[in-house]
Amino acid sequence: MKTAIFEYEALHATAWHQHESGQFYWLSRGIIIIETALAQWAVTPGSVGWFPAGLRHRAWVPTHVSGKSLYLNPLSRIPFPSQPAIYGMDAFFLAVLERLFTNAPAPSTVEYQNTLLTVLRHETEHLAELPLQVILPVDRRARSVANTLMKNPGCMLDQARLAQQAGLSVRSLSRLFRQQTGLSFSQWRQQAKVVVSLQWLYAGIPVGEVASLSGYSNVSAYIEVFRQRFGKTPGQFMNGKSPAEQAKIRKHNNEI
Template sequence: MLISHFLHGPVSAYPRDYVDGAHQELHQHREAQLLYAVCGTMRVVTAQGAWVIPPTRAVWIPPLVEHEIFMSGEVRMRSLFIAAELSPPSLQQCCVLAVTPLLRELILRAVQGPQHAENPLIQSLMLEEIAGLENLPLHIPMPEDRRLQGICLALLRTPDHPNTLEDWAQQVGASSRTLARLFQQQLKMNFNAWRQQLRLMEALPRLLAGESVQSVARDLGYGSARAFSAMFRRLLGENPREYLNALNKLSELNPLL
């Protein structure tokens, strides 16, 4: 399904709010989309994988990429639709981006009305900021190989599954060496890195909903909260408490937008 919210080029701004559990069905846009979460958590899913967008972060969706969106918590979504020819060369694939304070304020200003969204200065600044955003490791790629698909789907259902790659090899009828090679070829990461990414994506909505680090760590198969926090820091640069405190402070800004 092709949907267009492109009202005023080269950038259009579109606000929308959702209740917990809402779902946008599979669709695509002719334009690129920067999907920003003022509050709530979104999960964007395509044929190539899934991306989790915590509050104050954004996901980049290139033109004509089919995607669906799942909402956790009350979501205030603020989108920019950008002409395909203006997409930054560095953003050819879906990715989660760390939104700067300046870009955040520009997005929130743009969705207040066409007189702001059509302002050439605001549009120019938004495009310049987007081109330099940091890419965050909040992506779970999906493989094409049917054996890897079976493993990844099983882990998506039960992220705390204790099986090693050797255990999975016995179940899917391939050597662990073959599976390790396929993970690197198709997903550009090894099995353990993929599983860590998955557990991080599963942890974020629960932590943001107020669950304790200890509870989330236990449910995701970590022997201790310390081990979980070490993984979290390695992937996101902060421990869970620091990360959540920073998100909460940003979410408190402009609470009515």
């Protein structure tokens, strides 16, 4: 195994690349945007990213970010997932990652490392995938529309105008998005808005301004869409607390 500690300033970007081994990566600060040919992810503290070997990707950071990577032995026969994903991790999973990270340089601990990797593989099976992914269409014309909206989620152009700019009919654009992303165009656009908005939240921009940048004239509408997707308000998400946890804290405080 190999390990890496990374720390990047805002707007740092990497070129397209791939690794010969599988990679786990997790953050202690900030947010990192990962893109493959088929999707884009937003990785945040509290989540862990997984890339199988050989997957081409690139990354950029909208704000200062710190984190760690664990590169598995390419000869390992432990069957980690064959598809990339972003998972929500608990304290135990993080502890196993950190223990592997600490012991990775020691060649005399191979048996111990393999035991930890086996535990990690079993625990990965029980992790929930987080809704931090935006599937991208592969059709060149539909992809140009997707790229426009990912770069500027507050874009005020309607579907008809976007389709016209891409040389498509509204019906064709809708069909391509449904076939290649699994979502209707409006569903995809809503999802992209919320996921892209995370970069502004982590940059410390007020929620009202984030709502405007994301194309919402009403901050309450943005908060409600955010809650529907993540099960939390933007404030709860940034604090790492679920609505149930928030309610429990409030109840405890009221009883004191």
